[in-house]
Amino acid sequence: MRRRRFLGVGAAVIGAGAVGAFGVPPAARLLAEARPGRLLTSEVPLPEPFRVPLPVPPVLAPVRSDATTDHYEIVQRVAGLEILPGLRTEAWTYGGTFPGPTMVARAGREVVVRHRNELPVPSVVHLHGGHTPADSDGYPVDLLLPAGSSADHAAHAMAGMTGMAGMAGMSGTSGTGTVGRTVVGERSYTYPGHQRAATLWYHDHRMGFTGPGIWRGLAGFHLIGDEEEDALPLPRGERDLPLMLADRAFASDGSFRYPSVDPGLTVPGVTDDYMNGVLGDVILVNGAPWPRVEVDRAHYRLRLLNASNTRIYRLELDPQPADGGALVQIGGDGGLLETPIRHDAVEIAPAERFDVVVDFSRYPPGTSVRLTNRFGSERTGEVLRFDVTSRPVTDDATVPERLCTLERLDPGAAVTTRTFGFRRSRNDGWTINNRPYEPGRVLAAPALGTTEIWRFFSDVHHPVHLHLDQFQVLSRNGGDPGPYDAGWKDTVDLRPSEGVEVLVRFTDYPGTYMLHCHNLEHEDMAMMADFVVE
Structure with missing residues (x-):
C-alpha cells in the first residue's frame, strides 16, 4: 500500500494555495492544523459536565x-x-x-x-x-x-x-x-x-x-x-459501547439553535458567518451532555462515531495509562483492521468511525478517566468520563495481534486516475472541480467491476465521503498514508492544502451515487458531485 511518489497534482492544477502542503514549509504546516467552523454559543446556562449518565441507544427489533x-x-x-x-x-x-x-x-x-x-x-x-x-x-x-x-x-x-x-x-x-x-x-x-x-x-x-x-x-x-x-475474543454485550459524538447549541427556549438563512427550511444554507461550518458549545455523547459511565476493570470496545456537522476531535484519555497506547484501534469505517494500532490519541473528522478497545484494568479502582478533546477548549475540551469501579469482574476479552486478513487493492490494476479538487469558489460557494452541485450532472462514470485511483485535494479542511464502495488510502501528500488511514474507509480527512490518493473498486450495483464533503455546511452549499457506475 506504499507509493513514495509525487501525486502528480502540480501547482497549475491545485492552485498556489496548495503548493505548500507538498513542499511543507513551516507556514503550511501551521495552516494544515487549522480546523473549520465558527462557534455558535448557547443562550441557556450549560450543565456541569459528568452529571448525566451515559444513555445507550435502544436496539430496534424487526417487525x-x-x-x-x-x-x-x-x-x-x-x-x-x-x-x-x-x-x-x-x-x-x-x-x-x-x-x-x-x-x-x-x-x-x-x-x-x-x-x-x-x-x-x-x-x-x-x-x-x-x-x-x-x-x-x-x-x-x-x-x-x-x-x-x-x-x-x-x-x-x-x-x-x-x-x-x-x-x-x-x-x-x-x-x-x-x-x-x-x-x-x-x-x-x-x-x-x-x-x-x-x-x-x-x-x-x-x-x-x-x-x-x-x-x-x-x-x-x-x-x-x-x-x-x-470468532475474535473482543469485548461484547454491555462492554461494547456505541458512542455518537455530536456538538450542538441551544436557544433560550431549549430548542436546537442553528444559523439557517431560512428558519422554515425551504431555502438552504446558513448565514455568512457560518459558511465554513457550525460548531456547538455543548458536546453530546449519545444525545447526553458530557455524560459519565461506570466501567469495570476490564476491556471495553468503544465504537466512536463523529456525527458532528463540522467539529473535528482529537480524542485522548486523561490520565493516560503509565505505558501509553490507551486507545487500541481494531477497526475503522469499513470494519476490522488486519492488526491493531495502539494510539495515545485518535483524530476523528465528521462521519468517520474508529473502533477502539480500552483496557480499564490498567487503572486503579476509583479512578475517573476523562475522554478529552484536545482540539477543543474549555467546555468543548471535555467529552465523557469513565468511572472505574472496584467490583470484582471476569474478563476474558483480549485484542489479538492479528485480527483478520484484508484484501489489498492493487494500484497496478487501476484502469484510470481521476482528480477532484475541493475548493471554495468566489461566486459559487463550495465546489468540486470548480463546479457547484447540480443533480444529474455526472462528474465520473467508472465501469462496474473496475478499480480506479481517485485523487482528492483541498483548499481548507474537507472530510471527503464516497458512497457505494469503501476505499483504501494509497498515499497522503505523495508519501505514506497517515496514522488514521488504515483499513477500508468511506471518509477521508483532508487537511488544508493537502492531497490524498485512494484506491476504489466499484462493485455489484450500477447507478448514480455521490461524492461529497461531509462538513455538512459545505455539503449543503453545493460541495457534492454525482458519479455513475455503468
Missing part, C-alpha cells in the same frame, strides 16, 4: 423476519426530549429518540427498513458506509414527503433549492433514469448486506438541508456483525 430478510419500521417524527437537564428540546427523530434506534444486522442477511415521515419537512435516508443499490442509497433529491402531503408539496420542497448556485436546472439522471424519486408518506430502503462487519450509521441526506436535519436529531447507528468478527 418480522423470514429466511433471508429482516424487516424493520421506523417513524420519523417530532419529539420533545430532555437533552439539557430541566429543559425540553424539540427534536426531529427516528422513532422518538436521539440518537435513533440502533439497527443490528448480519452480513449476508438482507435488511428492509420502511420509513414513515411524520416530520414537517421532506426527508431522505442514507446508510452511511452501506454497500447499497442506487435506489436505496439516499440520493439527495429522492424525497420522502410528509404523510398526507399533496403533490404541490414536492414542488414547494424543491423551490428553495433552485436558488442555490448550479441547482436551477434540476435535469439529468439518477439511479432509475430521472432526477428525484419523490414519494409521499412511506418508503422502503433495501440493504442487501453484502459487506463485512462494520460500524455504520444512518442519517438524513436531503439536498440542501442535511446540516439542519442531522443537527436536529436525524442520526442513528447501524451495526453489522459477521462470523469473522464473532
Whole structure:
C-alpha cells in the first residue's frame, strides 16, 4: 500500500494555495492544523459536565423476519426530549429518540427498513458506509414527503433549492433514469448486506438541508456483525459501547439553535458567518451532555462515531495509562483492521468511525478517566468520563495481534486516475472541480467491476465521503498514508492544502451515487458531485 511518489497534482492544477502542503514549509504546516467552523454559543446556562449518565441507544427489533430478510419500521417524527437537564428540546427523530434506534444486522442477511415521515419537512435516508443499490442509497433529491402531503408539496420542497448556485436546472439522471424519486408518506430502503462487519450509521441526506436535519436529531447507528468478527475474543454485550459524538447549541427556549438563512427550511444554507461550518458549545455523547459511565476493570470496545456537522476531535484519555497506547484501534469505517494500532490519541473528522478497545484494568479502582478533546477548549475540551469501579469482574476479552486478513487493492490494476479538487469558489460557494452541485450532472462514470485511483485535494479542511464502495488510502501528500488511514474507509480527512490518493473498486450495483464533503455546511452549499457506475 506504499507509493513514495509525487501525486502528480502540480501547482497549475491545485492552485498556489496548495503548493505548500507538498513542499511543507513551516507556514503550511501551521495552516494544515487549522480546523473549520465558527462557534455558535448557547443562550441557556450549560450543565456541569459528568452529571448525566451515559444513555445507550435502544436496539430496534424487526417487525418480522423470514429466511433471508429482516424487516424493520421506523417513524420519523417530532419529539420533545430532555437533552439539557430541566429543559425540553424539540427534536426531529427516528422513532422518538436521539440518537435513533440502533439497527443490528448480519452480513449476508438482507435488511428492509420502511420509513414513515411524520416530520414537517421532506426527508431522505442514507446508510452511511452501506454497500447499497442506487435506489436505496439516499440520493439527495429522492424525497420522502410528509404523510398526507399533496403533490404541490414536492414542488414547494424543491423551490428553495433552485436558488442555490448550479441547482436551477434540476435535469439529468439518477439511479432509475430521472432526477428525484419523490414519494409521499412511506418508503422502503433495501440493504442487501453484502459487506463485512462494520460500524455504520444512518442519517438524513436531503439536498440542501442535511446540516439542519442531522443537527436536529436525524442520526442513528447501524451495526453489522459477521462470523469473522464473532470468532475474535473482543469485548461484547454491555462492554461494547456505541458512542455518537455530536456538538450542538441551544436557544433560550431549549430548542436546537442553528444559523439557517431560512428558519422554515425551504431555502438552504446558513448565514455568512457560518459558511465554513457550525460548531456547538455543548458536546453530546449519545444525545447526553458530557455524560459519565461506570466501567469495570476490564476491556471495553468503544465504537466512536463523529456525527458532528463540522467539529473535528482529537480524542485522548486523561490520565493516560503509565505505558501509553490507551486507545487500541481494531477497526475503522469499513470494519476490522488486519492488526491493531495502539494510539495515545485518535483524530476523528465528521462521519468517520474508529473502533477502539480500552483496557480499564490498567487503572486503579476509583479512578475517573476523562475522554478529552484536545482540539477543543474549555467546555468543548471535555467529552465523557469513565468511572472505574472496584467490583470484582471476569474478563476474558483480549485484542489479538492479528485480527483478520484484508484484501489489498492493487494500484497496478487501476484502469484510470481521476482528480477532484475541493475548493471554495468566489461566486459559487463550495465546489468540486470548480463546479457547484447540480443533480444529474455526472462528474465520473467508472465501469462496474473496475478499480480506479481517485485523487482528492483541498483548499481548507474537507472530510471527503464516497458512497457505494469503501476505499483504501494509497498515499497522503505523495508519501505514506497517515496514522488514521488504515483499513477500508468511506471518509477521508483532508487537511488544508493537502492531497490524498485512494484506491476504489466499484462493485455489484450500477447507478448514480455521490461524492461529497461531509462538513455538512459545505455539503449543503453545493460541495457534492454525482458519479455513475455503468
